[in-house]
Every structure is written in C-alpha cells, then in structure tokens.
Amino acid sequence: MKILDNIKKNTIFLLLVTGIILYIVLKDDFNGIVTVMSNIDIRYVLVAIIFYFLSVFLKGFANYLIINDKSKINLKEAVKHNMIAHFFNGVTPFSTGGQPMEIYMNTEHNIPIAKATNQTVQSFIFYQISLVICGAFAVTYNFIFHIFPKVKLLQHLVLLGFFINIIVAIILLLISSSKTITTKISSLVIIILKKLKIQYNEKEIHKKFDDYHKGFQELKKRKYLTVTGISLNIASLLCLYIVPLYLLYGMGDFTSLSIVDTITASAYVYVIGAFVPIPGASGGIEYGFTQFYGNFLNIKTTFALLIIWRFITYYLGIIIGGLLFSLEKKVKK
Secondary structure (H helix, E strand, O other), rough: HHHHHHHHHHHHHHHHHHHHHHHHHOOOOOHHHHHHHHHHHHHHHEEEEEHHHHHHHHHHHHHHHHHOOOOOOOOHHOOOOOOHHHHHHHHHHHHOOOHHHHHHHHOOOOOHHHHHHHHHHHHHHHHHHHHHHHHHHHHHHHHHHOOOOOOOHHHHHHHHHHHHHHHHHHHHHHHHHHHHHHHHHHHHHHHHHHHHHOOHHHHHHHHHHHHHHHHHHHHHHHHHHHHHHHHHHHHHHHHHOOOOHHHHHHOOOOOOOOOHHHHHHHHHHHHHHOOOOOOOOOOOHHHHHHHHHHOOOOOOHHHHHHHHHHHHHHHHHHHHHHHHHHHHHHHOO
C-alpha cells in the first residue's frame, strides 16, 4: 500500500518537527517547566490517560455496532482497529491514512469490501455530526461568555473551521437525500478540481460519493444505530477534550479551569489543528493550545501542560497503534 511507503518519511519529518517544537517551548524556562512537570501528581495523570483510552474505546464501540458481525470482528478487535487507525491518521497529512487502513483491516477479517467501506463512511458521518454539535456548543458558549478575549485571529479561524464542518455536514445530508443530488455534487467537485488544476481520478470521486449515499441509505434503516453512534462519538470527543483539566489538577491547580472552559478550549484547539497539513497538525495544534489555554494559565504551566497533554493524546496513541499494527502484521505472516 502506498500509505505504508510514506510512513517512514512522515515519521522522520514528524520527529524533526517535534524536536523543533520542544526547543521553542523549553528554551526560555527549561528548569521551571521541567520542575512543574516532575511535580505533577501521577494519580491525576493516570485519570487523564484513562479518559484518553475511554475516548478510543467509545469510538471503537461505535464502529463495532456499525459492523454488527460478532463472528468476524468482536469489540476488542474493533477498538484495536480504532487504535491502529489513530496511528495512521497521526502520521499522514490531514489525518488521511486512517480510513483506508480501517477498510483494509476489516477486509482482512473477511468483511466484504462493500461493507467495510460502508462502515468507514458511517463512522465518518457520525464523527462529523458529533464534531458539529460539540463545535456549536463551544462557539455558543464563547459567544456568550467571551472566554478568549486575547485571540481574535484564532477565534475567526475557529469560526471558519466550524462553518466548514457545517457545510460538510450539509453536503452529507444532501448526499443522503437522493442519488441524483449525489451525482450532481460529485460532478460539481470534479468541475472545481478541474478549475484548480488538481489531479484527480473521476471514477474514484464518483465512487466515493456513491459510497456515502449508500452509507446514508443504510443508516435510514438503522435509526437506533444513528442515535447511538452519534451519542458515542460525542462522548468520545468529550472524554478527549477534558484530558487537560485532570492534568492541571495534577499540577495542584483546581480553580483556573472549569469543565466547560476546558471543553470549549479543547474544541477550539482541534478545529485549529484541522487547518494544518502536517501529520498530527504539529506546530499548529501546539500554537492553538498555548493561545487558548494561555488565557487561563501562566506561561510555565501552559507549556508544561502542553507537553504532557500532547504526549498522552497524540504520541502515546501513535506508539501503541504502531505496536498493535506491527503485531497484527506478524500474526498475519
């Protein structure tokens, strides 16, 4: 697979970017930041890690319900696939590697490729709707309480990202309505790509949109799954979003952030990360984190929190996902 050929190159680049980010973060107060990190209460770090893995589990559970074939993929396998997908999303630009790998892993478990593709499509639909719901909450909360007065430019980028997510959700709903509209939208995308002189495969684009249409038709028959899948994805996002709060508790600060402030700040950070074409949104997501959480915390605490948070929510997942993928390859051999 082409994606496998690019992993080494992307990983080396990612390590280089990580080194640069760590240098920028630590260069002005290395001792102070390390002291804050070394004095953190490990019990709260473990709680933060539990919330991260709960996020992974809930997303995997939603995928397990979509596949709905216990004889081929059990819950443990579905969660493992989600962890491996995290690895491939983490080492590819714009997190594009996870979906093809999920399809591949499902077919390796004798799931027909049409059903495997359908599972990935439905999972994306659930995630996108959940992202819009959480984003709407965060934008509304900040609009009412103005908790980010110092970061006007980033606020505007978040609003742009939020509206882009809404547009994507609207397009998905239009695709669900009829095959004719699906064909028109895919043709419009091809026209836009031609105007922008971007290389594309016309058959692949039409097939992709057709897959989304079929996925929606399936969901219309499984309304309970739709409600459950969206609810699980929202819960998964919320578990991910509150990780910084427990790390801050571990630093002995129980007053600077509320749960709602943390969810809002995290939602904003991840939207900013969506604009960065580097694997893991490295650089952009760290900048967004320091700007949004810096509204509540001093610089030393913000940087210490950033390093531990980023390791738990990104690098830890990459390490575990990569190991699981390596073990799976060895078992197959």
